[in-house]
Amino acid sequence: MSDLASLGFGREVFRPDHEEFRRTARRFFQHEVEPNVRQWEDDGHFPAELFREAGKYGLLCAGIPEEYGGMGGDVLHHLVMHEEQAYSLAGASLEGGLATDSVAYTLLLAGTEEQKREWLPRFATGDVISEVAISEPAAGSDVQGTKTHAKRDGDDFVINGQKMWLTNGPIMTMFLLIARTDDGTSEKPSFSMFIVPVEGARGLTVGKRMEMMPKSCGGLSEVFFDDVRVPASSLVGGVEGAGLSAGFKTLALGRMVVAARALAAAELGLALTTDYVKQRQAFGQRVIDFQNTQFELASVKTELTVGRAYLDSLYRKMLDSEVDATESAIAKLWCTEAEGRALDRCLQLFGGFGFSDEYPISKMYALARGHRIQVGTSEIMRLLIARSL
Numbered sequence: 001m002s003d004l005a006s007l008g009f010g011r012e013v014f015r016p017d018h019e020e021f022r023r024t025a026r027r028f029f030q031h032e033v034e035p036n037v038r039q040w041e042d043d044g045h046f047p048a049e050l051f052r053e054a055g056k057y058g059l060l061c062a063g064i065p066e067e068y069g070g071m072g073g074d075v076l077h078h079l080v081m082h083e084e085q086a087y088s089l090a091g092a093s094l095e096g097g098l099a100t101d102s103v104a105y106t107l108l109l110a111g112t113e114e115q116k117r118e119w120l121p122r123f124a125t126g127d128v129i130s131e132v133a134i135s136e137p138a139a140g141s142d143v144q145g146t147k148t149h150a151k152r153d154g155d156d157f158v159i160n161g162q163k164m165w166l167t168n169g170p171i172m173t174m175f176l177l178i179a180r181t182d183d184g185t186s187e188k189p190s191f192s193m194f195i196v197p198v199e200g201a202r203g204l205t206v207g208k209r210m211e212m213m214p215k216s217c218g219g220l221s222e223v224f225f226d227d228v229r230v231p232a233s234s235l236v237g238g239v240e241g242a243g244l245s246a247g248f249k250t251l252a253l254g255r256m257v258v259a260a261r262a263l264a265a266a267e268l269g270l271a272l273t274t275d276y277v278k279q280r281q282a283f284g285q286r287v288i289d290f291q292n293t294q295f296e297l298a299s300v301k302t303e304l305t306v307g308r309a310y311l312d313s314l315y316r317k318m319l320d321s322e323v324d325a326t327e328s329a330i331a332k333l334w335c336t337e338a339e340g341r342a343l344d345r346c347l348q349l350f351g352g353f354g355f356s357d358e359y360p361i362s363k364m365y366a367l368a369r370g371h372r373i374q375v376g377t378s379e380i381m382r383l384l385i386a387r388s389l
């Protein structure tokens, strides 16, 4: 197997069924995504149909129990799917891509039995495209500053406010909303989580796709609420005031997902750059033959190898217990910062082509910048880690 083809395979933490799942996911990205991605970039977004196609391949909700329509696998199947997006040559163009499983996990862990039976099977088929709506224009890291409000009115809640940065916002069909449910004056605010379907929701406006740093076919949106009514049955877990604990149940997993994507993307960057410098000539020799190139790539390989050892040790732990807030913060901080350093060095070795759209490295570099911000910034990761000291 070439360096590129072997990426992700042969790691001790994975069983044969994970490796088989990886082969299926790789086929999906190679056959269904890579040939179409340029067209989707021109269209401005990948089609919602991609989720249904992924559902047919059995890639969605792989870690969700079969009784809820999932594959009955485990959390490593979920992480393999995210790694495979990052290992794909078109992965950076999809941005958040098939990032809907984390929402399914939130419902699995925090939803009522009725909510799980109603929604989870539709996640698995790709009919539901979803995200968790937490961030607002004036409240991102500081979730306590959330202004969006849901007020009880008989059997309904009436929602007003604004959310921002919703991954796959332009094509989402429902989302989990964190909103304040106290009277808005309390010093200790109370938050609840709601299931909000997009179609037919009066007063709900999904803003236009926000242009982001990488040219991509993914997309993020703002969402505006103007007296949006949802039934009380859409309260996740059926409990008012439990919104943040519902969100926190899968926050560590969300950070592991970003760490997994970041490290895999950096490994792909290293493999692509190694191939490139072996064939590129300058001053009558291959670029790999300059000692500077060898030292740069040796440094990248060292950082990624150390990151891989830590990340895979957490993967192993996740098979029979949970990673905690500190461990997932360390993984996200290390992997996303190492990815940034690695892809910067790799792009440099591509010279001018690195800055162009001719090779995937420029989009990978731009997407990597977002990894240090989403699901909690590097600074917030450091705060979490410092709390354990």
Ligand SMILES: Cc1cc2nc3c(=O)[nH]c(=O)nc-3n(C[C@H](O)[C@H](O)[C@H](O)COP(=O)(O)OP(=O)(O)OC[C@H]3O[C@@H](n4cnc5c(N)ncnc54)[C@H](O)[C@@H]3O)c2cc1C
Pocket (backbone or CB within 6 Å): 131, 132, 133, 134, 135, 136, 137, 138, 139, 140, 141, 142, 164, 165, 166, 167, 220, 370, 373, 374, 375, 376, 377, 378, 379, 380, 383
């Ligand atoms: C690609 C991408 C996808 C996203 N997807 C989603 C999504 O699907 N749903 C969603 O709800 N949100 C999403 N987000 C939003 C993301 O979670 C927020 O951008 C992030 O939490 C930071 O919040 P902010 O942008 O408001 O920055 P701010 O909180 O305003 O932070 C600004 C700066 O101040 C620093 N800072 C803040 N507080 C502290 C502190 N206490 N100590 C030290 N420094 C501090 C931050 O680290 C940062 O550098 C996404 C963002 C990106 C980039």
